[in-house]
Amino acid sequence: MPASEHIVRFDAVEKTYDGANIVVKRLNLNIRRGEFLTMLGPSGSGKTTSLMMLAGFEAPTSGAILLDGRPIEKLPPHRRNIGVVFQNYALFPNMSVAENVAFPLQMRKVSKADQSKEVQAALDMVQMGQFASRKPAQLSGGQQQRIALARALVFKPSLVLMDEPLGALDKQLREHMQLEIKHLHEQLGISIVYVTHDQGEALTMSDRIAIFNDGVVQQLGSPNEVYERPANPFVARFIGDNNALQGRVESVDGLVCRIQLDGSQQMVRGRSNGSLRPGSRTTLSIRPERIQIDPDGKHENVALATVEEVIYLGDHVRVRVSALGSSEIIIKVANGAVGSSELAKGGALNIGWSESDCAALQ
Incomplete structure (x- = not known):
């Protein structure tokens, strides 16, 4: 059977923590295989909760989440085979860079010889091959984020989730990393779901953007579509x-x-x-x-x-x-x-x- 066009499907997914306030409201969203989709919105809009439900760190209150056509709501995170990159890096401080990147392979019982080869390839991919023996504390924030990215990619997942991964970096480094991640996505052909509240980041990196507010997707479209043809005043105000x-x-x-x-x-x-x-x-x-100032009469x-x-x-x-x-x-x-x-x-x-x-x- 040929692979579906969609790698992820949210089907009428809702999430409430207290039974009264619904954080995510009947989310219906299909994520295409190989695309870079950004969930964009202000704090409390439901974007991060949606990502955490996909990762398996939160359970939906109702509805279904399908990965490659299979429901995964009851599947623990480590069995979903999804790479995850967090804002705070989440590296093990007592392990070397190579040991951190090798960790997902160890959990999957990959042989030592193959681990060494795959770790080196992942570190080279993010231009960190020469730092394999260092500890995370000996690296800058940007370097630590590269290691976290290598760890998420080393076991070759078909889907990678990124939760505000560049939020702790300064502006110049953040913009440089945006392009690096975008180029890695193009090179590897993986699906990426990226959460941010930074509109410029979303416009720079995404194939499509899902704009969240109050637990609802207000508009889903390409960067050009959501900027040039906003669906409502909220989208027009939030993007640009x-x-x-x-x-x-x-x-x-x-x-x-x-x-x-x-x-x-x-x-x-x-x-x-x-x-x-x-x-x-x-x-x-x-x-x-x-x-335009002093228009030429064509307006x-x-x-x-x-x-x-x-x-x-x-x-x-x-x-x-x-x-x-x-x-x-x-x-x-x-x-x-x-x-x-x-x-x-x-x-x-x-x-x-x-x-x-x-x-x-x-």
């Missing part, structure tokens, strides 16, 4: 910077709607997902980098704005303006763009954006 303007739908023509903004006499045009009707309340989502939406604040951030300038009844509209202007050096608090300017860059959400 976002301008949210409130208003009422005046008219709908296909997937284009005209909106009367709160606190403004001006109408704007936005892109609907098809569910809006005249009279509906809506939240407009506009990414800061999609708003469907234009407005007069007053500069409230200018912040220099190196590669771009962050400008906060008052316009359309709001004093909190943010614009990102590329450093060196025409007019970027002339922006000053109190100055007046014209801004504009396309209707295709303005999502009308419910």
Whole structure:
């Protein structure tokens, strides 16, 4: 029988610790074989609990979890054959690096000769081959995380789970490790389920992102889909910077709607997902980098704005303006763009954006 397209399936899975508060609510989620899927969301959203149920460290209250088509809710963690990487490394301090990496092989009764060969290959894979005899305390945080990764990969699992694995690293090292893990995933072709609250990390590394809030997946899609086509105001707010303007739908023509903004006499045009009707309340989502200063007339939406604040951030300038009844509209202007050096608090300017860059959400 050919292997299923999906390596993991959550089927109506729920989790409650006290019988009253449901932490994960009827989770239905299929994880494709060989994909890098990130569970993203704020603290308490249910993402880590979902990962822990898949790993076997938590049991679902109801529903089924299938791995390679077999239910695993009652299977202990060590029999699931899943690699796990934690934020705190979880290395044995009294063991050498090589002994730490060899531990999963010892548990699987692999011969000493094969252990030595597999450990060396795993350490070389994460560029730590020369550190085999050291103890974890003699390594930096980034090096310890590489060892934890080697230990999760050494027994060649088809699925690896990662729970905030880079959270303890500094920004530069974290970004470097993001690309290393992404390249390892591409090289090995394994399935990875990755938990983080860092939106940039999720956008950088993932094939698909499941965005959690209040125990429910709000949207599941590629990084491009969840950023460019957010399903609701929460997703728009949580993924990337976002301008949210409130208003009422005046008219709908296909997937284009005209909106009367709160606190403004001006109408704007936005892109609907098809569910809006005249009279509906809506939240407009506009990414800061999609708003143009001194638009060239090709934009469907234009407005007069007053500069409230200018912040220099190196590669771009962050400008906060008052316009359309709001004093909190943010614009990102590329450093060196025409007019970027002339922006000053109190100055007046014209801004504009396309209707295709303005999502009308419910």
